[in-house]
Amino acid sequence: MTAGNQQERLDPQWVTGFVDGEGCFHISINKHPRMTMKWQVLPEFRIVQHSRDVELLREIQRFFHAGKVVVNRDDRKELRIRKLNELKMIVKFFERNRLRTRKSKDFKLFSEVLTSMERREHLTSVGLRKIANLCWRMNRKVKPRYLDSSETLRRKPLSERLR
Amino acid sequence: MTAGNQQERLDPQWVTGFVDGEGCFHISINKHPRMTMKWQVLPEFRIVQHSRDVELLREIQRFFHAGKVVVNRDDRKELRIRKLNELKMIVKFFERNRLRTRKSKDFKLFSEVLTSMERREHLTSVGLRKIANLCWRMNRKVKPRYLDSSETLRRKPLSERLR
Numbered sequence: 001m002t003a004g005n006q007q008e009r010l011d012p013q014w015v016t017g018f019v020d021g022e023g024c025f026h027i028s029i030n031k032h033p034r035m036t037m038k039w040q041v042l043p044e045f046r047i048v049q050h051s052r053d054v055e056l057l058r059e060i061q062r063f064f065h066a067g068k069v070v071v072n073r074d075d076r077k078e079l080r081i082r083k084l085n086e087l088k089m090i091v092k093f094f095e096r097n098r099l100r101t102r103k104s105k106d107f108k109l110f111s112e113v114l115t116s117m118e119r120r121e122h123l124t125s126v127g128l129r130k131i132a133n134l135c136w137r138m139n140r141k142v143k144p145r146y147l148d149s150s151e152t153l154r155r156k157p158l159s160e161r162l163r
Numbered sequence: 164m165t166a167g168n169q170q171e172r173l174d175p176q177w178v179t180g181f182v183d184g185e186g187c188f189h190i191s192i193n194k195h196p197r198m199t200m201k202w203q204v205l206p207e208f209r210i211v212q213h214s215r216d217v218e219l220l221r222e223i224q225r226f227f228h229a230g231k232v233v234v235n236r237d238d239r240k241e242l243r244i245r246k247l248n249e250l251k252m253i254v255k256f257f258e259r260n261r262l263r264t265r266k267s268k269d270f271k272l273f274s275e276v277l278t279s280m281e282r283r284e285h286l287t288s289v290g291l292r293k294i295a296n297l298c299w300r301m302n303r304k305v306k307p308r309y310l311d312s313s314e315t316l317r318r319k320p321l322s323e324r325l326r
Binding site: 010011012013014015016017018019020021022049050052053056059100101102 | 173177179180
């Protein structure tokens with residue numbers, strides 16, 4: 001926190017309640033020809049707010065010592081955390097400070113994916129498939145494109161492809 | 164809290180953070196022929212959630228000992244608090260537990276309207292106009308219909324009506 005900042009530090013329980021309302025744990029799997037598996041797993045934690053509350057996003061950024069505040073779209077800003085070591089710290093925080101909405105289910109899946117990435121499983125086709133299936137259970141249950149990609153189909157056993 | 168409830172009591176700071184994200188302080192002014200002023204001032208505090216989190220709404224209801232959980236629309240439920248004595252208690256809670264988003268501005272206006280109603284100012288045309296102007300500054304800054312009603316226009320000084 002900067003010396004000039006007059007506001008007291010945020011309360012961890014306030015942060016947890018606010019994230020229960022406004023936070024998002026998200027994982028995308030994007031095509032990326034230069035990566036080992038041709039697909040990139042991109043975990044992200046974000047909080048989106050109207051730009052009038054950008055100062056609050058910066059306070060949360062200082063609270064976590066992580067992420068950056070960027071434009072989301074139009075008049076919306078987001079605190080976005082993508083670095084793996086910062087995300088691991090976020091996971092530890094929410095292990096200590098339990099989320100109470102159904103977002104806690106997304107959080108658990110998110111945490112599983114991070115553990116999987118730490119074990120470098122996302123660099124194998126079996127691991128990547130496992131991660132994609134975890135993502136499919138998250139948020140709005142959108143099936144990752146990876147699961148319908150030629151890379152995945154090629155690797156499926158014949159019996160599964162014929163179903 | 165019921166005897167069978169296994170969950171610990173909510174933390175006031177968690178509740179504050181959650182309300183900063185998901186709560187809504189709202190005042191409507193509706194035409195109501197049987198009321199003294201023909202218009203009814205209806206202050207309301209609500210939290211809307213997907214029905215999968217209805218149990219959490221009930222926990223918040225038990226936390227405040229106030230309100231009821233009802234259908235909002237489709238698959239959404241809301242905790243709705245409308246009773247004046249319960250709303251006064253909510254105001255006291257958020258005076259002790261400061262909201263941090265711009266919602267705190269709505270809260271202050273909401274609190275001013277409640278004070279005004281306690282003084283029974285909503286039963287006079289001057290008071291009702293004052294309340295309507297406070298409402299106009301809240302939420303999405305929608306002008307209350309009352310301010311354009313014949314009751315208001317009739318009572319405005321000529322100079323104002325000719326503007």
